[in-house]
Amino acid sequence: MLRYAIRRVLQLLLVIAVLSVLLFAWLRALPGGPVSALLGDRGTAETRAQLEEALGLDQPIYIQYFNFVGRALSGDFGTSTGVSPGKPAMELFLERFPATMELSLAAIMLALAAAIPLGYMAARRRGGWLDNVGIVGSMIGISIPIFFLAFLLKYLLSIKLGLLPTGGRQSVGIDATRVTGFFVLDGLITREWDAALDSLRHLFLPALALSSIPFAVIFRITRASVLDVMDEDYVRTARSKGLTRRVIRDRHVLRNAMLPVVTTVGLQTGALLSGAVLTETVFAWQGVGQALAIGFERKDFPVLQVVIIAAAMAYVLVNLLVDLSYAVIDPRIRTAQKG
Known part of the structure; x- marks a missing residue:
């Protein structure tokens, strides 16, 4: 049983490693790449070169990959530029x-x-x-x-x-205590029954x-x-x-x-x-x-x-x-x- 579990874990790590290579290559092959996403249409050739140097995109591709893996292992995926600008991607x-x-x-x-x-x-x-x-x-x-x-x-x-509600996770007027981030569970833990019931009503339809x-x-x-x-x-x-x-x-x-x-x-x-x-x-x-x-x-x-x-x-x-x-x-x- 233990040998089987170890073998499956090793296979899991291999899958993640292969995926990281594919993800790294795919994202950099998208039109524009990270530099265009950050600068948009405002970037000049000089600013683009400066940003590429700051991001390490001027280095050989294998160096970029190992830097990407190193940052990913430490939980550093960079800062969001579109979903929540300025917030670390991992925190988001x-x-x-x-x-x-x-x-x-x-x-x-x-x-x-x-x-x-x-x-x-x-x-x-x-x-x-x-x-x-x-x-x-x-x-x-x-x-x-x-x-x-x-x-x-x-x-x-x-x-x-x-x-039932049309969307969202909880009604705006509900003053609920956040513990785990699971709104229904938070309401049950804190015994805020109105918050738990409201969250459950919001959850039912999308679920x-x-x-x-x-x-x-x-x-x-x-x-x-x-x-x-x-x-x-x-x-x-x-x-x-x-x-x-x-x-x-x-x-x-x-x-x-x-x-x-x-x-x-x-x-x-x-x-x-x-x-x-x-x-x-x-x-x-x-x-x-x-x-x-x-x-x-x-x-x-x-x-x-x-x-x-x-x-x-x-x-x-x-x-x-x-x-x-x-x-x-x-x-x-x-x-x-x-x-």
Whole structure:
């Protein structure tokens, strides 16, 4: 188990190293580059040369890369030029990351709460109305673009019916205490129930929109995996022994069906953490995704660097945790590692 974990960590570090090279090369290949982003149309040839020297862009490309890695390891990605001018990019990222994490966790929790029970029940009643409704619903969920669904939900539930806020993380008039940056959790910790409830109302709609694709994918994987397991000999043997439905479900069906589901959940969670750009933009959710969108628009290279690196690290870390969880779910993996 330990050797497996070490090998996976080394693979993670290799992925991050390759990504850093690609990110470094890609950002410097964009039209204009960092100098144009800082100077705009006001720069002269002299000022451009001075700024290139100050930024080290006049040095050989491999020196620039190692300087970039050294600064990144110390948390220095430069100062924001477009998203929040004058603020260190890392500080801006740390301020906005809890918002994206809160939204992503809420979305994956909504997806799991609905997809796994419905996927199991649909498999148990294969060909029934619930199975057919679930399949059609999952196809709709995976087919509708998130930005369109976000606008649709916002129009129906916020603008038309007035049930939920149209955007933001909390109402302007709420005087809430900030502890962790997770607004709902902060309200619960400080017992400011009005702040927690208000934050939860703001969170529900973007989380619902963002959960559509994870729900569809997890539902279909759960259904297919449960169907496969239910056809196995050991499940039929358990039934012939007279075991209760609950024992068969918990010990034989769900436990063995969860391995592909866990893999899917890990992939979807990583994707949510790194891809909530459209949802955050529609709902004015001040998270990392919104910062990434603004950074692209305004050519804010320091912010782009820290957000892309952090998103990739979140993705590979989530998948590392998924890989390590395999040994807990499937004893055969522990046996293989010992061998």
